[in-house]
Amino acid sequence: MFIIDFDDTLFDTHGFKQARLKAVEKIGISNALFWTTYKQARVNSDGVFTYSDKRHAEILASEGFKEEEIFTVLNKVTLNMKDFLAHDAEEFLQSLSLLKQPLILLSLGDSEFQELKVKSCGIAKYFERIFFVDKTKENVLEELFGATTDKENWLINDKVDESQQLQIHFPNLKVILKISNSFPLNIYKHSGLPNYRTLSEIKNYLENYYDKRI
Template sequence: MSIIIFDFDDTIFNTRKLKKTIFDKIESLGISSEIVKNSYEISKKRFNHYTPDNHISIINEMSDHDISPKQTAEIKAIDFSLHRNDKIHDILSSLSKKNHLILLTIGDQNFQKLKIHKSGISKYFHEIHIVSDRKEDFISGRKFTDDVYFINDKKSENKIIKKMFPNIKVIDFNINKREP
């Protein structure tokens, strides 16, 4: 048995596609793509973690538009079936039978929980951890006696993990490269 630590966003879930779905929905309310993009960048800086609510609050602040609570609920009603990747489900399902799978993701608690739950992958994981920063802190706090694999799309994070934990096998994996 091995311990396999997976990242969520853009590793096993196509967050880039989700972002486009959210952007398209906001733009369909008559908000320019420039405002949608700029407000996205601002919300990420100001709030630490992205959520559609944070994004919409910035749009309401910087544009003439006032996105109503009803429209906000419509934006947040995401069709997650569009984001299902059967190959990933198959891989996780088979890995979970003989290994200990840990999901380790950084982000807003509620928005991460929503995405993880709706993506239908939680059943393959023996542990799910949503942290607000620094995956290495989570790993430092654990004692692993089995082989550990760390699978993640973010190269900057992978570099740190490789350096801090030379025994962990780090695998660069980005779902967007397989599913544009």
């Protein structure tokens, strides 16, 4: 079974955020204010992931900007979501499909916004199951592993700390890290886990792994 993260793994979330920043700067919102309000919009006081165009626009409106104008600007970037799908994502997913193992998409964030992103990118068709979670991925992994007889289960993810914690809870979980521009490169190099810049490199790693097993 292949459990695959979405943001900064299949999708260039770093580039998506930068495009949103550039868009709102044109209507007078500063770099600092964008990131401050982004953090507020991303996670609420209960630690639940809540980001959406609407929520970010509401928070920026409390700083004296026009909510409708902000929403329109952010949503224009959102409508071009597929531009931020990794260039090799579909080839990667097609290749994994040939290995005849279930593909599971596991995405952390506001469920409605994450679903919009996945559907807009046109990749839902590759997955047997899709999970959107707003707190932690651990419960989903427990559910998946409790219902499978697969001897090998892979996690492909960009977040080092999260992946290491999940591997502590699930020692048989095999992890491959997709390097993201959102994090310093050295944390990947010191992770002790296989890590690659592109999905094509991960595809080659897995193909070589399974070729040696045949």
